[in-house]
Amino acid sequence: MIRIEAGAFQMGQEQGGDFDERPVHKVTISRPFHLSATEVTNAQYEQYDPKHKALRGKNGFSKDDDEAVVFVSWEEAAEFCRWLARKEGKPYRLPSEAEWEYACRAGTTTPYHAGDKLPKEFHKNVKNSWFPSRGDEGDVLPLHVGRTPPNAWGLLDMHGNVEEWCADWYGPYPRGDQIDPAGRAEGDFRVTRGGSHSTLLEYLRSANRSGTLPLDKHWLIGFRVACGDPPKTPPLPPVPPRRWARDVRQEKTDWSAGPDMSKPYFEGPIQYVKIPPGSEGPLFSRHNHCPAVVACPNGDMLAIWYTCRTEPGRELGIAASRLRRGATEWEPAEPFWDAPDRNDHASALFLDDDGTIFHFNGLGAGGTWGALATVMRTSRDSGATWSRARLIMPEHGLHHMPIESVIKTRRGRLIVPCDAVPGGSGGSAVLVSDDGGKTWADPAEGKPIPDFSSGKSGAVMAGIHAALVELKDGRLLASGRGNSIDGKMPMSLSADGGCTWAYKASPFPPIGGGQRLVLTRLAEGPIFFASFGKSVEFTDSSGKTHKGSGLFAALSDDEGETWQVRRLITAGGPPRRVDGGGNTGPFTMSDMSAEPRGYMSIHQTPDRVIHLISSKQQYRFNLAWLRQAPPPRADAAASQERPADASAGAKPLPAKKDLTVVYRADQAPTKTRLAWRFSGSGTTEDKAVRLEGGRLTVTTGPGQRVRWIDDRADSFGSAKADKGHTVEIVLRVSRSTSQTRGVDLETVVAGPDGPRRSMITVTTNAVLWLDKKFAPLATGLDNGSADHVYRLAVDATGRAWVYRDGKLLGVRWAAATRDPLAQAGQTYIQWGEGAGGSEADFGIGSIAWDLSGAYRPAD
Structure with a gap:
């Protein structure tokens, strides 16, 4: 044991720290105490609990006597300290969080006790680990104590190896100085400190705060022992209720006052994710996704979702918003549940017949959902208060990431779908409870991923993020993302309560990244299905058939055998831009287009209104609206249909010789200016790009790609579709191994009908235009022996005029695009060589553009 003298320090980190490390405040430790030099080892712990020896080597970790003991909960660590105190007659205990940081810093103020950077000796598998769902070399490593340099006070392993339990309940720091702080009086999570192996170095800082449920245990957490009387300072009060938990009406609502269900009813989109821009914790404005929604017994709607910087990040937590009965606006979001520095993928809500709301959530060992x-919590007061989270599947591994499609069968079985794998295909498992949630089982545990071919069967549903519904005969019907069958979204059927599943193709198109379907039985009887499609065929009220795109709905009146009444879930009308949030971003909503992607959740209230939420927006409608054919397209929309020949009816462009923005070759992107984007083995700026004789020369080999994209330089990102724009490149293509792809020149500009792409590619002997594929504008050219000037002028009607050395090669329509950057609302210019499998040598004299309009070259 190392004696730690009394003293004072600044607790927390202002610059570069996390939100929960602020406000930085002065803390005085008024009395000396002792702290063990290392973490408690297997040999030491097993003197208290000999049976724990059976856990040596679990998942490959901590086999030797002198390795840090792991798979120990907070309750077990605290009981070890009480046992040791009784055994030796000394006040052994877990250190307080303030004592731990004081001892770790050992008088330093830098991020680590070793300085601003952590030396290599402390680095152990530094990454966001996916273990055990994905095992990489180095994921399992020894945890011997005392192998890193001590701090100035003689303490070892204070940065990394394993996290260490502290005595405190986790909660926000107060303002003002503190003496011997003891944390909060109660909470959801106990604090851990010090970071561990298999994580990023920022989580090993002296000020970093982590925590988890007191009964949680895994291979990242151990503890060390303090000795001394515990702090006598009273703990701080519990954290006050969040907005969604305050002033929650407890009377059951009268649902008879809802809309007239005999008439079609639709409202939306209505934004429910409301987080201020620039938020960096505990709510994050950068990424909000993966929602669940439920109607409370008092008539309120409660929505939850995860909020983060990045989806695998340890900062990911769960946010919530409430729409109070009678209100028209969702309340601003506030945190709902967030195990500190644990990835909380993902959430589900379920309302039982007795008014109990169930909340299911994943609890990560560290970062990622691997x-x-x-965990499960329940609320019996419309979500105002919740039971303590209970670990219903305590082992950290697969089959434990809840999906929002929770059901209760007519026989009383609760079924929670969970992804079976961390990737994009591999199926969904179920967790089942036949006693109201007291005990749980995973029927697919230990069983292999099956062959999802039509006619086959296995232990999991086909497709991740699966949604399921109970059929009238007691069977379960499910659909999911990935594991397509015959080019269609898969369907799975279970006749034994979710233990085994038979696979077949559905009639629906498969979905991909950023998309999650919903499936539910409506109170009126039909089964409701909603998903996404690029070409959704539907018939309007005049009998005319159309093909739209995006979010659509279908109904089955015969228990999933056939599906009818497809329509887009859209407010319709003239094209307008809507922010879809999450992985959706801005999109165009119109009669013919709906959300292109999103994670959906659905709940039908007793007034029979269907509430569908995506990653940021809510839609409300009823069965009558679903069965009603949409009206014919407005004349204005029909008039916007473009003739096949873009030159038909085109007005001549005005002439302009010099464009407003010009980059000469020596001003083009470099390491110190705007950045190139490289892909392919061995592709770097040093090898691919060079300045020769006033020209920028680029060379690519097999599988290599060199491109430049920018939305900032000279404000190209401010290009407006209703003004038009002009770009021009002076180019020589001396080698291009592909006959249909060479050096690209591309612009993408957002407009009222969505983003539009204009793109040519120049080979050694041709200029080609991209619509769905590249088609020649001109062939038999010599593009390699000298520089040529290529101009792309896009006017306000969406016509793109292509010129070579002042000669018009053709007029084409700028094409709609589903490029992720474009769908996210970005306007940009891009040029370079980027064909898969092609090679090229080319030189550029200059690149120029003008955002004031579309101009032909002057004579």
């Missing part, structure tokens, strides 16, 4: 346990 090592999740599953």
Whole structure:
């Protein structure tokens, strides 16, 4: 044990720290105490609990006597300290969080006790680990104590190896100085400190705060022992209720006052994710996604979702918003549930017949959703208060990431779908409870991923993020993302309560990244299905058939055998831009287009209104609206249909010789200016790009790609579709191994009908235009022996005029695009060589553009 003298320090980190490390405040430790030099080892812990020896080597970790003991909960660590105190007659205990940081810093103020950077000796598998769902070399490593340099006070392993339990309940720091702080009086999570192996170095800082449920245990957490009387300072009060939990009406609502269900009813989109821009914790404005929604017994709607910087990040937590009965606006979001520095993928809500709301959530061991346990909470007061989270699947691994499609069968079985794998295909498992949630089982545990071919069967549903519904005969019907069958979204059927599943193709198109379907039985009887499609065929009220795109709905009146009444879930009308949030971003909503992607959740209230939420927006409608054919397209929309020949009816462009923005070759992107984007083995700026004789020369080899994209330089990102724009490149293509792809020149500009792409490619002997594929504008050219000037002028009607050395090669329509950057609302210019499998040598004299309009070259 190392004696730690009394003293004072600044607790927390202002610059570069996390939100929960602020406000930085002065803390005085008024009395000396002792702290063990290392973490408690297997040999030491097993003197207290000999049976724990059976856990040596679990998942490959901590086999030797002198390795840090792991798989120890907070309750077990605290009981070890009480046992040791009784055994030796000394006040052994877990250190307080303030004592731990004081001892770790050892008088330093830098991020680590070793300085601003952590030396290599402390680095152990530094990454966001996916273990055990994905095992990489180095994921399992020894945890011997005392192998890193000590701090100035003689303490070892204070940065990394394993996290260490502290005595405190986790909660926000107060303002003002503190003496011997003892944390909060109660909470959801106990604090851990010090970071561990298999994580990023920022989580090993002296000020970093982590925590988890007191009964949680895994291979990242151990503890060390303090000795001394515990702090006598009273703990701080519990954290006050969040907005969604305050002033919650407890009377059951009268649902008879809802809309007239005999008439079609639709409202939306209505934004429910409301987080201020620039938020960096505990709510994050950068990424909000993966929602669940439920109607409370008092008539309120409660929505939850995860909020983060990045989806695998340890900062990911769960946010919530409430729409109070009678209100028209969702309240601003506030945190709902967030195990500190644990990835909380993902959430589900379910309302039972007795008014109990169930909340299911994943609890990560660290970052990523590769090592999740599953927790459950319940509320009996419309979500105002919740029971303590209970680990219903305590082992961190697969089959533990809840999906929002929770059901209760007519026989009383609760079924929670969970992804079976961390990737994009591999199926969904179920967790089942036949006693109201007291005990749980995973029927697919230990069983292999099956062959999802039509006619086959296995232990999991086909497709991740699966949604399911109970049929009238007691069977379960499910659909999911990935594991397509015959080019269609898969369907799975279970006749034994979710233990085994038979696979077949659905009639629906498969979905991909950023998309999650919903499936539910409506109170009126039909089964409701909503998903996404690029070409959704529907018939309007005049009998005319159309093909739209995006979010659509279908109904089955015969228990999933056939599906009818497809329509887009859209407010219709003239094209307008809507922010879809999450992985959706801005999109165009119109009669013919709806959200292109999103994660959906659905709940039908007793007034029979269907509430569908995506990653940021809510839609409300009823069965009558679903069965009603949409009206014919407005004349204005029909008049916008473009003739096949873009030159038909085109007005001549005005002439302009010099464009407003010009980059000469020596001003083009470099390491110190705007950045190139490289892909392919061995492709770097040093090898691919060079300045020779006033020209920028680029060379690519097999599988290599060199491109430049920018939305900032000279404000190209401010290009407006209703003004038009002109770009021009002076180019020589001396080698291009592909006959249909060479050096690209591309612009993407957002407009009222969505983003539009204009793109040519120049080979050694041709200029080609991209619509759905590249088609020649001109062939038999010599593009390699000298520089030529290529101009792309896009006017306000969407016509793109292509010129070579002042000669018009053709007029084409700028094409709609589903490029992720474009769908996210970005306007940009891009040029370079980027064909898969092609090679090229080319030189550029200059690149120029003008955002004031579309101009032909002057004579």
